[in-house]
Amino acid sequence: MSESQTVTIGHNSNTGGIAVDRLRNYIGRIERLEEEKKALGADIKDIYQEIKSTGFDTKVVRRLIQLRKMDPADVEEMEALLDTYRHALGD
Amino acid sequence: MSESQTVTIGHNSNTGGIAVDRLRNYIGRIERLEEEKKALGADIKDIYQEIKSTGFDTKVVRRLIQLRKMDPADVEEMEALLDTYRHALGD
Amino acid sequence: MSESQTVTIGHNSNTGGIAVDRLRNYIGRIERLEEEKKALGADIKDIYQEIKSTGFDTKVVRRLIQLRKMDPADVEEMEALLDTYRHALGD
Amino acid sequence: MSESQTVTIGHNSNTGGIAVDRLRNYIGRIERLEEEKKALGADIKDIYQEIKSTGFDTKVVRRLIQLRKMDPADVEEMEALLDTYRHALGD
DNA sequence: ACACAAAGTTCGCGTC
DNA sequence: GACGCGAACTTTGTGT
Numbered sequence: 097m098s099e100s101q102t103v104t105i106g107h108n109s110n111t112g113g114i115a116v117d118r119l120r121n122y123i124g125r126i127e128r129l130e131e132e133k134k135a136l137g138a139d140i141k142d143i144y145q146e147i148k149s150t151g152f153d154t155k156v157v158r159r160l161i162q163l164r165k166m167d168p169a170d171v172e173e174m175e176a177l178l179d180t181y182r183h184a185l186g187d
Numbered sequence: 188m189s190e191s192q193t194v195t196i197g198h199n200s201n202t203g204g205i206a207v208d209r210l211r212n213y214i215g216r217i218e219r220l221e222e223e224k225k226a227l228g229a230d231i232k233d234i235y236q237e238i239k240s241t242g243f244d245t246k247v248v249r250r251l252i253q254l255r256k257m258d259p260a261d262v263e264e265m266e267a268l269l270d271t272y273r274h275a276l277g278d
Numbered sequence: 279m280s281e282s283q284t285v286t287i288g289h290n291s292n293t294g295g296i297a298v299d300r301l302r303n304y305i306g307r308i309e310r311l312e313e314e315k316k317a318l319g320a321d322i323k324d325i326y327q328e329i330k331s332t333g334f335d336t337k338v339v340r341r342l343i344q345l346r347k348m349d350p351a352d353v354e355e356m357e358a359l360l361d362t363y364r365h366a367l368g369d
Numbered sequence: 370m371s372e373s374q375t376v377t378i379g380h381n382s383n384t385g386g387i388a389v390d391r392l393r394n395y396i397g398r399i400e401r402l403e404e405e406k407k408a409l410g411a412d413i414k415d416i417y418q419e420i421k422s423t424g425f426d427t428k429v430v431r432r433l434i435q436l437r438k439m440d441p442a443d444v445e446e447m448e449a450l451l452d453t454y455r456h457a458l459g460d
Numbered sequence: 461a462c463a464c465a466a467a468g469t470t471c472g473c474g475t476c
Numbered sequence: 477g478a479c480g481c482g483a484a485c486t487t488t489g490t491g492t
Contacts, residue, residue, distance in 0.1 A: 114366040115241065122238050123252060123367070126231055130252075133227040140220050147213050150206065156450045158488085161214060161221075164460060177429045184296045185305075187437060205457040214458075228485085232471090247359045249484090255369060268338045275387045276396070278346060297423065304420050305434060308413055312434075315409040319466080322402050329395050332388065343396060343403075431468080 148154050163171050239245050254262050330336050345353050417427050436444050 114362060115243075116366045118241060119238075119243060119248070119363065120367060122234055122241075122243075123248070123255070126234050126252060127255070129227050129231050129234075133224055133231070136220050136224040136227070140217055140224075143213055143217050143220075147210075150209060150213075152206075152210060152213075152454075153447075153450050155488090156447060156454060157210070157214070159447075159451060160454050160458075160460070161217060163455075164214075164218070174426075174429060174432075177426050178432060180296060181301065181425075181429060181433050182436075184298045185302060185433075187433070205453060207457045210454065211458060243363075244356075244359050247356055247363060250356075250360060251363050251367075251369075254364075265335075265338055265341075268335055269341060271387060272334075272338060272342050272392065273345075275389045276342075276393060278342075300423060301420075301425060301430070304416055304423075304425075305430070305437075308416050308434060309437070311409050311413050311416075315406055315413075316466095318402050318406040318409070322399055322406070323465080325395055325399050325402075329392075332391060332395075334392060334395075339392070339396070343399060346396075346400070428468095435467095 144154050144157070147157055235245050235248070238248055326336050326339075329339055417430070420430055421427050
């Protein structure tokens, strides 16, 4: 109420010419989303711990997941190029 | 089937001595969580766009949110120290 | 010098249609630059350790340095805006 | 030594109980080192641009350089593991 | 294991 | 409209 009223006055509301309610709304939403995001990050981390304790190499698993996100053709090409360069350099 | 059988053999399953099902399970969970995380990131980005189009300075809003995450006492102390240093340096 | 010589020798100058010498040159330069960069990073870190042991708050010093990089007018504006938003929100 | 002396000497040596000169010294050194570091970063970026314009794939070159930093045995092991996992998963 | 620092990747912006 | 530039976010590595 009070918000939408004041908004119509200018394009902003009250305190110091700031659309406070709107800002507060934005911030609240962002903070909530960030919390959820953080929680997901923690979950992922937990799974990696579990992976590690199962004896898998987490670094390799991370790369594996990365590769799965990419177009297989691109992966193929990248790896071929890498081999080419390495052999060319003698590495 | 074949997987759970082989699992019981050692602590790993079949292909090349790898607990494939377990790995597959981990990866699936991670990929799903990462997707959700990504979606939240997109939501947050959208809100910042809205914030910007409302005339707020997103950079400042980001800092504001950062500060709100911190203990007010710590914020106070940090800012006081910063002022002290700045004045001492003549900045 | 030594590199351009190897081009004429020939066993590695053009493996699989790749300008190997050129690539080798690029890589060598990059690796060297990265080493120098890393060394500078270590130096900086050392100074921060010293700062810490002198009793300064390194986090605050970092922010101070950040602020010094910015245009003073922008800093001023940012801080003014931040205050405005904070007061508006009651923070 | 010299520092605690300067505290008593001068006009800016000890503002508000702060070892200003010392702080100023630290900051100056850090800022200078950071500039050099930044310059190196720019140099590296230039080389990558050159690499790109020569027709090499910069992403692959970056990875190549990364691999060269690692112990060859570790690289070997990582790649072997990656293959194992991929085949196990059918990827 | 946590926090800090570095690197890589992505996105928005100004330019041409 | 694309391209390069710069900043921001994310992720990876490291030292405590």
